[in-house]
Every structure is written in structure tokens, then in C-alpha cells.
Amino acid sequence: MKLLDVSGLQVFFEVGGQIFPVVDKIELTLSEGECFVIAGESGSGKSAFAMSLLGILPQNARVRGAILFKGKSLLEFDAKSMRAVRGSGIGYVPQSSSTSLNPVLRIGTQFHHVLRHSLNGAESSKAVTRILQDLGLDDSVALMYPHQLSEGIKGRLLVGLVACLDPMLIIADEPTKGLDTHSKEGILRIFERRVTQRGRSLIMITHDLDVAAWLPGRLGIMYAGEIVEWGPVPVVLGDDCCHPYTLGFLRSLPERDFIPIPGSCVGLLERHTGCRFANRCSRADAVCKRQHPELRRVCEDHWVRCFHA
Amino acid sequence: MLEARRLVKVFVRGHFLRQRRRVIDDVSLRIGPSETIGLVGCSGAGKSTLGKLLARLLEPTSGQLLFRGTDITHAKERELKSIRRKVQIVFQHPQSALHPRMKIADLLKEPLKLHRLVGKQQQQAAVMEMLARVGLHRDVLHRYPAELSGGEIQRVVIARVMALKPCIVILDEPTSMLDISIQAAIFHLLMQLQHETGVSYVLISHDLRLVERLCCRVAIMERGRIVEKREFSTNTS
Numbered sequence: 001m002k003l004l005d006v007s008g009l010q011v012f013f014e015v016g017g018q019i020f021p022v023v024d025k026i027e028l029t030l031s032e033g034e035c036f037v038i039a040g041e042s043g044s045g046k047s048a049f050a051m052s053l054l055g056i057l058p059q060n061a062r063v064r065g066a067i068l069f070k071g072k073s074l075l076e077f078d079a080k081s082m083r084a085v086r087g088s089g090i091g092y093v094p095q096s097s098s099t100s101l102n103p104v105l106r107i108g109t110q111f112h113h114v115l116r117h118s119l120n121g122a123e124s125s126k127a128v129t130r131i132l133q134d135l136g137l138d139d140s141v142a143l144m145y146p147h148q149l150s151e152g153i154k155g156r157l158l159v160g161l162v163a164c165l166d167p168m169l170i171i172a173d174e175p176t177k178g179l180d181t182h183s184k185e186g187i188l189r190i191f192e193r194r195v196t197q198r199g200r201s202l203i204m205i206t207h208d209l210d211v212a213a214w215l216p217g218r219l220g221i222m223y224a225g226e227i228v229e230w231g232p233v234p235v236v237l238g239d240d241c242c243h244p245y246t247l248g249f250l251r252s253l254p255e256r257d258f259i260p261i262p263g264s265c266v267g268l269l270e271r272h273t274g275c276r277f278a279n280r281c282s283r284a285d286a287v288c289k290r291q292h293p294e295l296r297r298v299c300e301d302h303w304v305r306c307f308h309a
Numbered sequence: 310m311l312e313a314r315r316l317v318k319v320f321v322r323g324h325f326l327r328q329r330r331r332v333i334d335d336v337s338l339r340i341g342p343s344e345t346i347g348l349v350g351c352s353g354a355g356k357s358t359l360g361k362l363l364a365r366l367l368e369p370t371s372g373q374l375l376f377r378g379t380d381i382t383h384a385k386e387r388e389l390k391s392i393r394r395k396v397q398i399v400f401q402h403p404q405s406a407l408h409p410r411m412k413i414a415d416l417l418k419e420p421l422k423l424h425r426l427v428g429k430q431q432q433q434a435a436v437m438e439m440l441a442r443v444g445l446h447r448d449v450l451h452r453y454p455a456e457l458s459g460g461e462i463q464r465v466v467i468a469r470v471m472a473l474k475p476c477i478v479i480l481d482e483p484t485s486m487l488d489i490s491i492q493a494a495i496f497h498l499l500m501q502l503q504h505e506t507g508v509s510y511v512l513i514s515h516d517l518r519l520v521e522r523l524c525c526r527v528a529i530m531e532r533g534r535i536v537e538k539r540e541f542s543t544n545t546s
Contacts, residue, residue: 041490042460150353152352180515181515249490253493254492254518254519254522254523
């Protein structure tokens with residue numbers, strides 16, 4: 001049985017009586033011990049997709065489609081059942097480590113709060129020491145407040161807080177954003193251990209392709225609310241990538257051509273017809289502007305949403 | 310143009326214990342006209358503190374800071390006003406760089422008013438010119454920073470900085486919080502502005518590939534010291 005099975009997932013936001021489509025028809029299956037990386041620019045719907053899996057979207061959001069976690073439909077769960085899934089079933093690492101930790105509680109206390117339902121006081125203290133060691137941190141960190149720690153350490157602690165409940169699936173929303181290479185590596189190693197040694201699953205959202213390349217598994221490139229290309233990480237990031245957006249994304253890297261993608265992404269209300277990348281694409285023709293492309297297979301396990309791929 | 314001689318910055322922590330921490334330790338650096346210098350290192354190496362010292366947002370504990378031959382190490386705020394115009398800084402977090410309750414139009418007018426660059430009648434025209442320079446649409450003028458994307462906010466910040474016609478701009482990881490695809494667009498804009506105005510940049514980053522791509526010289530920092538200096542012959546600003 002698949003751990004996670006998402007089909008036809010759509011997310012809309014209702015603002016002032018108007019409906020804004022944010023995520024469109026996402027299909028994703030994930031087995032135990034598998035890793036899926038979602039990359040794409042800001043506003044492409046990556047975070048909205050992650051939050052829809054956990055049911056933590058704002059009240060004005062509407063979700064359609066199906067999300068099956070261990071065979072059970074999460075969209076039919078009430079608030080109490082969803083609370084039971086969050087934490088031990090699906091763990092969520094939010095985007096900003098500096099604003100996600102409680103600024104007035106010591107790190108140790110924050111770990112005790114997470115562990116209080118499963119362990120008693122003495123066990124919990126031992127567990128905190130062990131977790132800090134696993135994260136490569138000194139015991140003294142438990143007595144410190146978040147403002148006394150660097151962004152890299154706070155990022156690692158946030159991952160540790162989520163991982164201490166040992167969830168089947170972790171969804172990490174840009175956990176390495178703004179961090180230096182050393183701190184990034186520290187965080188990625190924690191994830192890597194969970195996937196390879198403990199057989200847990202991971203959905204990682206990032207726009208850092210180095211991070212994507214580090215993790216084994218599949219990579220989905222999101223653009224304007226939909227996945228435009230997905231396949232194994234080396235294929236999508238290698239010479240075989242097909243979608244013009246992925247090509248543009250790779251060409252904008254400093255170690256490659258360092259050329260930005262021209263133009264800007266279509267607005268939320270302009271996503272009616274045609275390919276959503278057509279206004280920025282050099283290959284676009286009349287068909288692209290008229291007809292919306294569907295994902296099609298270009299080779300085994302490699303899918304692209306483009307007429308010209 | 311800007312020269313740091315044996316700069317030292319000591320932070321004192323704690324009201325009673327007065328723990329002293331040397332965050333910048335004997336750093337010397339020289340920035341010439343129209344060049345881009347890279348400052349790289351891990352978090353906590355002192356890159357941002359050095360950037361703030363160079364912009365004289367912080368006062369050095371010892372050492373000397375010279376701007377065009379004038380010693381500005383311990384210059385008073387009033388004396389610094391003209392230097393502030395010439396040495397500007399772009400911060401890492403675009404969201405916190407602008408006043409959240411001011412509209413973009415007012416934010417763009419702010420430096421013009423502070424430094425009395427144009428008369429009241431010409432302000433609107435100057436703002437439009439600033440927008441055009443950084444490739445922003447006039448629609449953004451009536452919005453608040455929270456209504457703009459990170460890339461757009463960073464463009465507004467760059468527009469504000471460039472309106473002052475600075476000689477040196479300290480870029481403190483200006484794109485680390487932005488998308489990779491936007492990173493290239495922001496740096497293309499900065500390089501184009503350097504070509505037009507001859508401004509020098511001090512680029513603080515932990516992305517070696519970026520520094521290698523853009524800088525003619527790079528200083529590598531560790532624990533407050535410059536441990537290595539390197540030149541890239543391929544990048545001539």
C-alpha cells in the first residue's frame with residue numbers, strides 16, 4: 001500500500017467573493033522510504049500544496065480532489081482526527097526557523113512540550129540529550145533561548161522537533177532557505193538518515209537545486225500551480241530535462257549561463273486557457289496559447305507538460 | 310575609495326558580566342572605483358558586521374576607516390549624513406528592509422526628501438524614473454511592501470539605494486531569501502547599474518559560485534578575520 005496517494009488535488013482561495021486557483025490537479029504517490037522534492041519559484045503553489053496535505057490552510061481556502069494517507073482520506077477527517085495525524089503521522093517543518101520556535105521558552109522546554117504525551121519527565125530529558133547529540137549539537141543548547149542561536153542551529157532544531165515524534169512522512173518547506181553551505185549540509189544529513197536508515201518518507205519543498213540534487217528520489221518542478229515536469233532527480237536536473245521552464249531555471253544558475261527567465265508569471269486569474277508558461281517561452285506557438293498541455297510521458301518515469309518536449 | 314585599516318569590533322554582552330567578544334579582528338580592505346568585491350564565509354564569520362562597519366552603521370572599536378582619504382572612523386552622525394548618501398547598504402531580508410505601513414510611492418520618495426535631492430514638484434517624475442530603472446510597473450506605487458513579492462521588494466530597495474547615486478553599495482546577501490530564477494534578474498540589474506553609474510559593490514555571500522561569477526576580488530572570512538584573499542582575472546568590472 002502506498003503511504004500517500006494524492007489525486008486531482010486543487011486548492012483555491014476565496015478573497016472578496018472571487019475565487020483564485022492556487023494549486024491545480026496535482027497527482028502524487030509516495031511509498032515508505034521514498035523522497036519527493038518539489039522545486040519552483042515563489043507563488044507557484046508549493047507551500048499551499050504542502051499545507052493542504054496537513055489541513056493547515058487558512059479558512060478561506062477550498063481543497064478539492066483526494067488525499068489518501070495510509071489508505072484513509074484526509075479530506076474527510078474532522079479536526080480531532082487530523083490532530084492525531086499531525087506530528088506522529090505527518091510532520092511539518094515550517095519555512096522560517098527564526099519565527100517558528102517559541103522565543104520565550106528554552107530549547108529543552110520546547111522539546112519537552114512535544115514529547116510530553118509519549119514520555120515521562122526523566123525519559124523526556126534523556127531523549128532530549130540524545131536528540132541533540134543526533135543533531136550534532138551540544139547538551140548546553142537545551143538551556144538556551146532561540147535568540148542565542150544561529151539560524152543554522154535553529155533550522156536543525158526545528159527538524160529535530162519534528163523528527164522526535166518519528167513521523168512516517170515529513171513535509172519540509174524550504175528548511176535550508178538563507179543558510180550557508182555548512183548549515184545546509186547539517187540539515188540535509190538529518191533528512192538523509194531518516195530516509196535511508198529509518199525508511200521514512202520525505203516531501204521537500206525547495207528552490208535550491210543543490211538541495212534537490214542531494215536527496216535521492218524524484219523531483220517535481222512546479223510552475224503557476226501545476227507540476228510541469230517530474231522524474232528522477234538526475235534526469236530532471238541533467239541534460240535530459242525537457243520543459244522550457246526547467247531549462248530556464250537551470251540556465252539562471254550562476255555556475256551555468258546566469259541568464260534570467262524573461263517576463264513574469266501569469267496572474268492567478270489569467271490561468272484559463274493555453275500553456276501557463278507560453279508568455280515567457282521562446283518555443284510557444286498558436287497551439288500553446290490556445291490549448292492547455294497535459295502531463296505526458298517522455299520516457300520511463302519522466303513526465304513533461306509541454307507540446308514541444 | 311573606501312579603505313579599512315586594521316578594523317576591530319568588540320561586542321560587549323551582559324550587563325554585569327560584560328563578556329567581550331571580538332567579532333571583527335584586524336581586518337584591512339581596500340575598495341576601488343567600479344569594482345565588485347566578494348566577502349564570503351560561514352554564518353557567524355563576521356561578514357555582515359564588517360559590512361555594517363564599512364557603511365559606518367557601526368562604530369569600530371579600533372582601527373581606521375577612510376572614505377576618499379577622510380577619516381570617518383569616529384565621525385559624528387551629522388558628518389556622516391553626506392557619507393551615508395555615498396555608501397549604501399542592501400540587507401538580506403527584503404521583507405524587513407522597508408517600513409510595512411508606508412506605500413511604495415512614499416518609500417521611494419523618502420531618500421529624495423531626506424537628502425533634498427529634488428524639489429517637491431519633481432518628486433513624482435523622479436519616482437517614475439526610479440521605477441523604470443529597476444524594471445517595476447507603476448502599479449506597485451499604491452501598494453504596501455507586504456503586497457509585493459520578495460523580488461519586487463528587493464527591486465524597490467535597489468531603486469531607493471540607486472536614487473542617491475552612491476559610490477559604494479554593500480550587498481548583504483541580497484538574494485539569499487529569493488528564488489534562484491529571480492537571483493539572476495537582480496544581479497543583471499545590479500551589473501547594468503554598475504555599468505551605467507560606475508558604482509562599486511561589496512557582495513556578502515556564502516555562495517562561492519555567485520562570487521566567482523561576479524567579483525574581481527574575494528576575501529574569505531573566518532571568525533572575524535580575513536583568512537584568504539583571491540583575485541579572479543576573468544571578472545573585470
